[in-house]
Amino acid sequence: MNQKKKESNASTIVGVHKIRTMIEGFDDISHGGLPVERTTLVSGTSGTGKTLFAIQFIYNGIRYFNEPGVFVTFEESPNDIIKNAYSFGWDLQQLINEGKLFILDASPDPDGQEVVGNFDLSALIERIQYGIRKYKAKRVSIDSVTAVFQQYDAASVVRREIFRLVARLKQVGATTVMTTERLEEYGPIARFGVEEFVSDNVVILRNVLESERRRRTVEILKLRGTTHMKGEYPFTMTNDGINIFPLGAMRLTQRSSNVRVSSGVKTLDNMCGGGFFKDSIILATGATGTGKTLLVSKFVQEGCLNGERAILFAYEESRAQLLRNAYSWGIDFEAMERKGLLKILCAYPESAGLEDHLQIIKTEIVDFKPSRIAIDSLSALARGVSNNAFRQFVIGVTGYAKQEEITGFFTNTTDQFMGSHSITDSHISTITDTILMLQYVEIRGEMARAINVFKMRGSWHDTGIREYTISDKGAEIKDSFRHYEGIISGSPTRVSVNEKTELSRIVRGVQDKLEDSE
DSSP states (O other): OOOOOOOOOEEEETTEEEEOOOOBTHHHHTTSSEETTSEEEEEESTTSSHHHHHHHHHHHHHHHHOOOEEEEESSSOHHHHHHHHHTTTOOHHHHHHTTSEEEEEOOOOTTOOOOOSOOOOHHHHHHHHHHHHHHTOSEEEEEOHHHHHHHOSOHHHHHHHHHHHHHHHHHTTOEEEEEEEOSSTTSOSSGGGGGGTSOSEEEEEEEEEETTEEEEEEEEEEETTSOOOOSEEEEEEETTEEEEOOGGGOOOOSOOOOOEEOOSOHHHHHHTTSSEETTOEEEEEESTTSSHHHHHHHHHHHHHHTTOOEEEEESSSOHHHHHHHHHHTTOOHHHHHHTTSEEEEEOOGGGSOHHHHHHHHHHHHHHHOOSEEEEEOHHHHTTTSOHHHHHHHHHHHHHHHHHTTOEEEEEEEOSOSBSOOOSTTTTOTTTOSEEEEEEEEEETTEEEEEEEEEEETTSOOOOOOEEEEEETTEEEEEEEOTTEEOTTTTOOEEOOOOHHHHHHHHHHHHHHHHHHHO
8 A cells, every 4th residue: 555645745826836845934924835946045144044944945845745855055064064953853864875865065175275267067057957866856955155156256157157057956847945145134135146146036034133132033025926924024943943933824713712711819700700711811911019920820820720731931030939929829839830730931031032932932832731821921021122023922922822722811010100001002902802900009198009900802891990909818809999080090089979879879789689689
């Protein structure tokens, strides 16, 4: 009986066939992969991941589709290529031994011998063609043409010869990735005018320094004759290679759940009409010390008490501080960990880029399979990054949580200690389903905490502003500040109330409840 049929690697889009790269996220933003039998220029400054992209394109073709490949190296030796790939778990030497991979060494002479005579790629072209025919290769990677220009002075001649190489590769039906270097992240596409002869498909890799932190992005400048997503998309490098976050390609196709889950605080559940919706995203926002971490802890505890798995990502407190604070509220996180229901990950926001933090979150979700996740706090991760990068991170986290049907509870610390504060400045209010606003208020010369359900999609919710206290028993939400106005603005004023009118209102309320119960 024939071996199990390999997964098809091409899709047809408006007459243009594409070959899937299987690079995480790239096939999403390219709407199916790279155009077949064409050369794609991958350009970037030093250290952006061009060589890794070229190797991964070849390796994935062999691994997923049993398509042999040819890798042409103008810079590194084959031994270095093999060693570097092995750090990602890719055994290129085994593929070479199996006759599935051919590495063509066109790297400079280590002895530094001077090149004499006219520059001519005829011999190299013949060797590449020989490798393609012998191995029946469908994919070719050339890394990098910039090295060729650096070895020879006659740039116009080199351009002509590489144009001839590209044309020959197209004739033999090879789908090719060709890397080249650029000098600036947002300057010309490539050095030496390489884009002039490889103009059909261009991919730009960037590694931009933003507020003392590096941020990698990929942009498909063009894929001639076919569609692709526009703009820059963040990516990171993992043990599996390049991982792109195709935020605009995320499709939230799961059904909205009507099932309620408890917050762990009974009064808060009542304020939300019976609890949070399962698979929703909840944001608790307020000044430091208003009790956001306590609400997160109760949310996590409630899930574990019901036998659900939960992950708590803490970016403001150390593990010791987190455990100590939770214990003071009667919450034993370590006991939940021992039962295998809870996983706590503490990290400084500055320890990695936002894309790396996002990748860690996704990996932990895949491995642990939680029903609930909590992040304390998002504002810590926003330090030192652009608004756009932070928003993309939040979209990535919330989108992935919804895709996996996970209930998420996040916190956000505002700069405003008292009074009103904007929740739109953080660019996350529109992404969340429920917003809990916590703040300090001054009542009769004393400080008090206040909480209200600012927003809840698809449900009735209490609009009152209630007093919120913290004790060794945890969170306690009391009656609303009924006789005060101006709470949100930070300037509460007592409202005079006619006692007779107020008593009549209370009696009518009791009578209505009795009639409803009958």
